[in-house]
Amino acid sequence: MNKIWLIIQREYLVRVRKKSFIIMTLLTPILFAALMVVPAWIANSSAFKEDKNIQVLDQSKLFGNKLKSTEKIKFQIIDTDSLNARKDFEKSKSYALLIIPKMTLANPQGFKLVGKKNVSFDVENYLEDELERIIRDERMLALNIKQEDLDKTKAKVRISTETQEGKESSSGIIYAVSFLGAILIYMSVLLYGVQVMRSVIEEKTNRIVEVMISSVKPVQLMLGKILGVAAVGLTQFLLWILLTFAISTGVSAALGVDAKDPRIEQMKELSKNNPNIEKVEKKSSGDMLANINKGLSNLNIPLIIGCFLFYFVFGYLLYSAMFAAVGSAGDNETEAQQFTLPVSLPLILGFILAQSIINEPNGGLAFWMSMIPFTSPVVMMVRVASGVPTWELILSMSLLIGGFLGITWVAARIYRVGILMYGKKVNFKEIIKWMIHG
Structure with missing residues (x-):
């Protein structure tokens, strides 16, 4: 047993004194920490966020003035035909061109988003949410339905699971x-x-x-x-x-980073334009944290x-x-x-x-x-x-x-x-x- 112990000591000391061990022991936590902190820092830092100007050609006259700009996404309504709009967009410094063809609220199809390069997922997602919001609001108005009445019909259902022992x-x-x-x-x-x-x-x-x-x-x-x-x-x-x-x-403390999911920040941005989203966000965030804490405690x-x-x-x-x-x-x-x-x-x-x-x-x-x-x-x-x-x-x-x-x-x-x-x-x-x- 004494000989085995000596071999253990030798193997341990030889390895922990190697430069490769010291470098990997120090470098790996730095890489892990960077993976945790840097994405949140970039997401929260204004230096990495560019203002995105989006030109809107609304041939239906149903959406243009109802689109709500955010801190980073600005809408510019233009009045021309589709061909000239594309030519003007190519010469401009705008981020994207949203083309809304003539349509009715009963069949809202044919939206096109033109970008000089690939349009980011966040922008595409935000535009879809905004257009859906406008269509929903207009349809509710046509049917004489108030948002307050619609909210009363909603019910949040959560299933509580437990084992046979309770x-x-x-x-x-x-x-x-x-x-x-x-x-x-x-x-x-x-x-x-x-x-x-x-x-x-x-x-x-x-x-x-x-x-x-x-x-x-x-x-x-x-x-x-x-x-x-x-x-x-x-x-x-x-x-x-x-x-x-x-x-x-x-x-995180030095950079003042709050390592949250950027999608949560996006939801907050959306909630500024829609108070109903804000209510849902606060409730769902609170429920989520409560469920996580409860799940861990069990x-x-x-x-x-x-x-x-x-x-x-x-x-x-x-x-x-x-x-x-x-x-x-x-x-x-x-x-x-x-x-x-x-x-x-x-x-x-x-x-x-x-x-x-x-x-x-x-x-x-x-x-x-x-x-x-x-x-x-x-x-x-x-x-x-x-x-x-x-x-x-x-x-x-x-x-x-x-x-x-x-x-x-x-x-x-x-x-x-x-x-x-x-x-x-x-x-x-x-x-x-x-x-x-x-």
């Missing part, structure tokens, strides 16, 4: 938490498992392993390497979370975090043992690459199926995939937020631990032979021989 649940929150847990485990296990493979190949190529094998058993070397990289991975993972949160919070957060840590650690240990065996089978990374896909395939399959299992977390496929050690790290993280019977959780964990021990035993037999073999082209048939006679 616990409330939120499908949207469960979906988000499940998918986040699955993708984190999927990416982490592959990322750090491949690091183990590369470490084995590097030491084998440099002949360092020959010196180390003289002092420790191959299985001790393999376990020490696996656990050392696991410690590096957990350290890097924790630093990423802390640094991303700290950097994004600090930058989740068993300690259980989810505990399961994430368990399945992350043992999922990594299972796959890193296989990657260590793969690394020992080749003289270089190119040779080992032929075995990488078969080893990774069960995890990839689990992640692909997880996207369907999210919608049916208690079905037969979900149950069996969460029991198989090769797929359970991803699939069980999808199920646990929806609520899993305790016996299923215990069985899945037990099978994963058993799977790790069994795979480690098999991987050690392959590792013992492969780590000292050079210059021989290895195939699956050869590896099976090592497993049997190793």
Whole structure:
């Protein structure tokens, strides 16, 4: 055990002192923080927002004067024919030309928006909303319907979901938490498992392993390497979370950025022109925040975090043992690459199926995939937020631990032979021989 501990220390210290580790540990949170802050900063910064002047040729005489400009979108009514309007538009500095042909409110068709380049989605969406608003208002006026009377007919229906035990649940929150847990485990296990493979190949190529094998058993070397990289991975993972949160919070405060969805800001812009939208926005925003808070409060957060840590650690240990065996089978990374896909395939399959299992977390496929050690790290993280019977959780964990021990035993037999073999082209048939006679 003391020798394994020394190998863990060596593997950990060698890796955390590398420039690549330090650079990636610092650079990744900066990139994540930039992805979180920069889009919101650009969306909120007036420096990136250009005034868009839109010429309107209204041949129907129904819409032109009723279109409402915003802070960034200005309407300019023109009075000419379609051909001259297009020619004048090409010479002008206007952003777009809206052509409204002769029509009736009963059949409002044929709107055309001409842009010198591709028209932005926001502008197109705003124009559609404005034209629909005008048509609706005119039709209501013709039918002598007041907006107040129409509002009285509307009803907001929300379905409250709960389990058979009476616990409330939120499908949207469960979906988000499940998918986040699955993708984190999927990416982490592959990322750090491949690091183990590369470490084995590097030491084998440099002949360092020959010196180390003289002092420790191959299985001790393999376990020490696996656990050392696991410690590096957990350290890097924790630093990423802390640094991303700290950097994004600090930058947001420094730039005065409120990281909201730009579509919310667009809705606010629309609400200035339509008080009814403002009422709906305030109500829906309040309901949405309340539902998110309520949904999170109904989740068993300690259980989810505990399961994430368990399945992350043992999922990594299972796959890193296989990657260590793969690394020992080749003289270089190119040779080992032929075995990488078969080893990774069960995890990839689990992640692909997880996207369907999210919608049916208690079905037969979900149950069996969460029991198989090769797929359970991803699939069980999808199920646990929806609520899993305790016996299923215990069985899945037990099978994963058993799977790790069994795979480690098999991987050690392959590792013992492969780590000292050079210059021989290895195939699956050869590896099976090592497993049997190793």
